[in-house]
Amino acid sequence: MSTTETGTARPAGRPRSEKAEKAILEATLDLIGEGSGVTELTIEAIAARAGVGKTTIYRRWSNKEDLVVDALATLKSPVPHLSGESVRGDLIVLMEAMRLDALQSDRRCVMNIAMSESDRYPHLFEKFRRIAIEPRREAMRQVLRRGVANGELQPDLDIDLAVQIVSGPMVMFTRWADPEDLTEDLPRRIVDQVLAGLGRK
Amino acid sequence: MSTTETGTARPAGRPRSEKAEKAILEATLDLIGEGSGVTELTIEAIAARAGVGKTTIYRRWSNKEDLVVDALATLKSPVPHLSGESVRGDLIVLMEAMRLDALQSDRRCVMNIAMSESDRYPHLFEKFRRIAIEPRREAMRQVLRRGVANGELQPDLDIDLAVQIVSGPMVMFTRWADPEDLTEDLPRRIVDQVLAGLGRK
DNA sequence: ACTTTACGAAACGAGCCCGTTGCGTATCGG
DNA sequence: CCGATACGCAACGGGCTCGTTTCGTAAAGT
Structure with a gap:
């Protein structure tokens, strides 16, 4: 090996921005929350809302459904605390x-x-x-x-x-x-x- | 009046085709039944399905929502017969x-x-x-x-x-x-x- | 016959979104 | 510094739908 292995096989070059990733997912949920159905949801609108280039989205998700799935996955669903009394x-x-x-x-x-x-x-x-x-x-x-x-x-x-x-x-x-x-x-x-x-x- | 009034104020010219109207409403319900949301529903698709020109649709309904409303209105909803025994x-x-x-x-x-x-x-x-x-x-x-x-x-x-x-x-x-x-x-x-x-x- | 309106078909310019590409810049490892 | 990768941005050609218009034809009344 010519490169110094760090074990976790870190690829060379600039790492992907976690901030952009979060912004994309949030923008997706935002738009859904404003009433967009999945079909009406457009990559361009998500990119604009997130302040991100379309490239950045396409680099991470190959299709819209995958993106929406990941966005929904970020939804916390805290089950309320139950006292158990009755x-x-x-x-x-x-x-x-x-x-x-x-x-x-x-x-x-x-x-x-x-x-x-x-x-x-x-x-x-x-x-x-x-x-x-x-x-x-x-x-x-x-x-x-x-x-x-x-x-x-x-x-x-x-x-x-x-x-x-x-x-x-x-x-x-x-x-x-x-x-x-x-x-x-x-x-x-x-x-x-x-x-x-x-x-x- | 130069025209002979028939009482019901029948306008001159070729009357609108009831068959076309029915075909349009049926096509609309068909497409909805195939999974189209209202937003995805296109006038062009309805016209094609109904075997009708777009003109014929626009002549009757000024917007999509009105058309869908009328289409839903044609849905029969027979309430089942209730014996009333219990x-x-x-x-x-x-x-x-x-x-x-x-x-x-x-x-x-x-x-x-x-x-x-x-x-x-x-x-x-x-x-x-x-x-x-x-x-x-x-x-x-x-x-x-x-x-x-x-x-x-x-x-x-x-x-x-x-x-x-x-x-x-x-x-x-x-x-x-x-x-x-x-x-x-x-x-x-x-x-x-x-x-x-x-x-x- | 003649007028009037509706018909289906086709084409229009406009707008949106697609997925991709090129550009200049930013940020990482070596 | 250098190579590599990601970034935001803008532009591309292609496709689809919009609502409108034009065309030739069909069906009614007068």
Whole structure:
């Protein structure tokens, strides 16, 4: 070898700018948050927004979908802390987190993409599900399983079905209701009604 | 007046072709059903699909949104017949109708538009809600009200909340689950669990 | 016949975005 | 200093869609 090996095989020349990389990913999320669908999203617009040449983008991602996938991957999805005191309390915390997400327009748009472009961009949807949906869903599953174990819930409860039943109503509200219907007490009302059932006692 | 008035003020010249009009609206729905978002939808593509000149389209609609609105208006949304024997039975029928809709890809795409482009095209969403969502929702409200009246359901039930709780889980399944999860018994399972509640008896 | 309007087809200039290339500059290792 | 690579910027040719216009033809009333 003529070059001094440093072990990590550092290539010669100017290293890629991490700042540019971050700017590109942020610009992508910005534009998505402003309502761009994946198809309308243009490399030129991303470059302009990021203050970056198109070259810099094409050097890193060969196509738009890969870029969007990486951008979505940077979305933190902190699962809210659950006290574990009661199933009811934990479910309300999870629902409240969904409600607050829905009130942020950028989050709404990301959700839009996840719901509407899932057919056309399956990779993208898969990534989104893994980083954004699945952690929260798993958290809810654990809450429900704990409830089954300690007798708060029915012993033969279908956990996956229950997850959909708890989450579904909030999704309905976030998508098809006016924002003013997303009142503060909505999580509590949903959880209480779902736990109690609609039938007469 | 030099012209013989016929009362209905029929304009002179060749009348517009109803066949062309129908072809345009059908082509629009076709393309939407194939996955086009409203933004990707092009007048040229619609004209080509309909076997029609662009002129014929522009003569009738001044912009794309108006055209799509009219196209959605042609969608029949037959609310399924409800026997009225029991709340449970009627709800299952309504859920089954949603399930069957979700299995048709063209219906899925229409739903996609309704959910994801509602922010960008409020008129469009409003129309869709009026012709597709509201009739079914109202049907469900009636079922629930009847259930409250005859004692099947809780006397102080919040009807609108209950509608979301019943519908939500099916929406979750239609959007975020594999098609094979849309099993035949899903409507029954959802309705029974929702009526009974998750809590221990 | 004659007017009037609609029809399908084709072409227009304009604008946007594509993916690529060349340019001069900046930043790294050696 | 030198070679190598990345940077931002501008420009390229090509493609697509826009909304409009022109053309010759078709279908109605008078």
